[in-house]
């Protein structure tokens with residue numbers, strides 16, 4: 187029996203709502219084998235609600251602040267105040283090598299070798315840097331393939347890359363759509379497309395977890411098919427990093443990039459991550475857009491006119507890293523190292539399954555995220571009526587104002603709820619289900 191059905195049974199009626207369901211949610215919280223680390227985060231207050239803290243389901247948009255961030259940031263501010271320029275070499279974490287501190291935990295998080303990852307820039311910038319190296323249209327092979335529901339920034343980035351190469355985006359950019367009447371791309375359809383048209387594909391660039399539907403793609407199978415077709419395969423992991431376990435090296439992914447302010451809780455506009463497969467970091471002939479942080483550490487300060495790129499993802503760094511912006515990423519990665527991605531994934535499965543079971547009986551709404559737990563991460567996207575005062579934006583406002591439930595609206599009719607395993611609880615899921623039922627039932 188799933189947790190939700192247990193709760194329903196405990197409540198003794200079909201919906202499984204009210205005080206008995208609440209007690210069951212509390213029991214699930216007390217007995218989960220992977221306890222919540224909520225106490226390590228600043229959880230916003232829930233003004234006016236029945237509970238002091240928000241039930242925060244927007245961690246797929248902006249993750250909560252770890253309590254350790256302020257201390258780490260303060261140490262860098264102190265070193266700057268105390269040491270000035272000498273902080274580069276004499277700080278407690280010397281700034282000149284600061285990005286090195288993130289390498290190993292980031293590599294563990296995405297299943298990479300340490301020299302395949304680097305923390306730098308922001309996500310879309312990293313996608314551009316990766317495309318400068320790996321989108322090399324030639325002859326018939328000019329296409330960039332994305333999903334039709336790609337995040338807009340990705341759409342803009344690939345279209346501008348096509349233009350940059352003198353191509354018409356209307357021809358060069360292919361948007362893969364689900365079958366008529368379906369919400370999700372089928373792996374077999376992506377593979378079939380690559381088998382049929384792969385000779386024309388220069389770059390396959392999909393989201394590992396779709397931002398809108400929450401669909402988790404079969405990255406291993408799709409990467410295999412893309413590479414077999416002779417295409418470069420890159421992944422946008424904005425909604426996958428810190429959400430689902432990744433094996434980028436073993437999957438033979440060419441490159442990947444991710445932001446760190448969603449599931450990785452590193453703060454608004456935080457420094458992003460980038461992965462380049464070992465076979466490319468060893469290949470000095472790969473063209474890059476370079477800057478001084480992309481030359482070897484040992485000779486960087488000889489200030490020579492010619493670059494000597496290291497055989498690592500660091501070769502794609504351009505500028506010296508923003509240390510004050512890296513400190514929160516370091517704080518966050520320490521938490522992921524401690525919690526372990528596999529344990530978080532297991533807890534995420536239980537929380538998301540419970541929430542899905544609690545949402546299923548609510549009339550008038552439907553979950554458009556795959557029901558197969560292997561085909562989703564923490565996010566459930568809920569299609570709401572979209573009319574009569576129940577468009578997604580109005581509903582999200584009422585959830586916050588009336589119940590302290592923080593969700594995210596994609597107009598006109600999708601509400602996204604992410605029960606993030608680090609700090610969300612079964613009780614939060616209970617609150618979200620009760621509030622959604624009450625608001626949609628009263629309209």
Ligand SMILES: *Cc1c(COP(=O)(O)O)cnc(C)c1O
Nearest residue numbers: 308309310337339397422424445
């Ligand atoms: C959040 C998100 C972005 C945001 O890009 P930034 O460069 O970090 O502003 C881009 N792509 C996807 C798929 C996202 O989910």
